[in-house]
Amino acid sequence: MSYKSYLTYIFFALALISCGGGGGGGGTGGGDNTPTVVTRAEVTIAFDQAVTNLAGLQFTLNNTAGATFDNNAQQVFAINNAAAGAQTLVTANFDAAANSTRIALVNAGVNGFNTGTTAIIKVTFAIADGAALPTFSINQTPGSFIAVDAGDAATIPAVTAANAVVTAVFSGP
Numbered sequence: 483m484s485y486k487s488y489l490t491y492i493f494f495a496l497a498l499i500s501c502g503g504g505g506g507g508g509g510t511g512g513g514d515n516t517p518t519v520v521t522r523a524e525v526t527i528a529f530d531q532a533v534t535n536l537a538g539l540q541f542t543l544n545n546t547a548g549a550t551f552d553n554n555a556q557q558v559f560a561i562n563n564a565a566a567g568a569q570t571l572v573t574a575n576f577d578a579a580a581n582s583t584r585i586a587l588v589n590a591g592v593n594g595f596n597t598g599t600t601a602i603i604k605v606t607f608a609i610a611d612g613a614a615l616p617t618f619s620i621n622q623t624p625g626s627f628i629a630v631d632a633g634d635a636a637t638i639p640a641v642t643a644a645n646a647v648v649t650a651v652f653s654g655p
Contacts, residue, residue: 518654519654519655520609520613520615520652520653520654521608521609521611521653521654521655522606522607522608522609522652522653523549523606523607523609523615523616523618523650523651523652523653524604524605524606524650524651524653525543525604525605525606525607525618525648525649525650526561526601526603526604526605526648526649526651527543527585527601527602527603527605527620527646527647527648528597528599528600528601528602528646528647528649529597529599529602529641529645529646529647530599530645530646530647531599531639531645532596532597532598532599533596533597533637533638533639533641533645534594534596534597534637534638535593535594535596535631535632535636535637535638536589536594536595536596536597536629536630536631536632536637536641537588537589537591537594537595537630537631537632537633538586538587538588538589538628538629538630539585539586539587539603539627539628539629539630539641540584540585540586540587540627540628541584541585541620541621541626541627541628541643541646542582542583542584542585542620542621542623542626542627543582543583543584543585543605543618543619543620543621543648544580544581544582544618544619544620544621545581545582545583545607545616545617545618545619546581546614546616546617547581547613547614547616548609548610548613548614548615548616549581549607549608549609549610549613549616549618550576550578550607550608550609550610551574551576551583551605551606551607551608552576552608553574553575553576556605556606556607556608557605557606558572558573558574558585558603558604558605558606559572559603559604560572560587560602560603560604561600561601561602561603561604562597562598562600562601562602569589569590569591570587570588570589570590570595571587571588571590572585572586572587572588572603573585573586574586574605582621583605585603585605587602587603591632592632593632594631594632594637601649609652615652616650617650618648618650619648620643620646620648621643622643622644626643627642627643627646629641629642
């Protein structure tokens with residue numbers, strides 16, 4: 483097994499363990515088109531500039547009260563053409579007590595992938611009936627955001643929580 487493959491498998495195993503095996507940051511969006519009855523938020527994660535050689539991410543997405551994610555039913559997935567596909571797995575584990583979701587993305591490609599500036603991860607949250615619109619942000623605590631390169635070269639630019647852009651679009655029934 484190559485060194486790159488070994489690192490990818492180790493990261494994948496650690497991601498699944500920390501995410502429970504299920505499945506800085508900008509603020510929320512929604513703007514003037516937010517419906518009067520909100521039942522869900524589609525949250526996307528992107529970077530403020532294109533990143534090359536990305537093989538994996540692990541981070542915590544914080545939210546204010548009102549948003550929930552069903553670890554067994556709701557989906558989290560890669561959405562950008564470079565990130566999506568058979569070589570990429572995204573998992574998430576929602577912690578209701580902490581109002582946070584631990585998210586991991588692993589790409590098993592030999593060279594990782596290039597993100598471009600479009601979103602790479604999409605997570606759909608349910609919004610409690612009558613709840614105020616929640617806000618979402620990447621946890622900025624040191625050590626809570628981990629980016630892994632493909633092995634031979636670092637990501638360009640270096641990826642940190644401050645590079646992440648979080649956008650939320652709210653919708654109704």
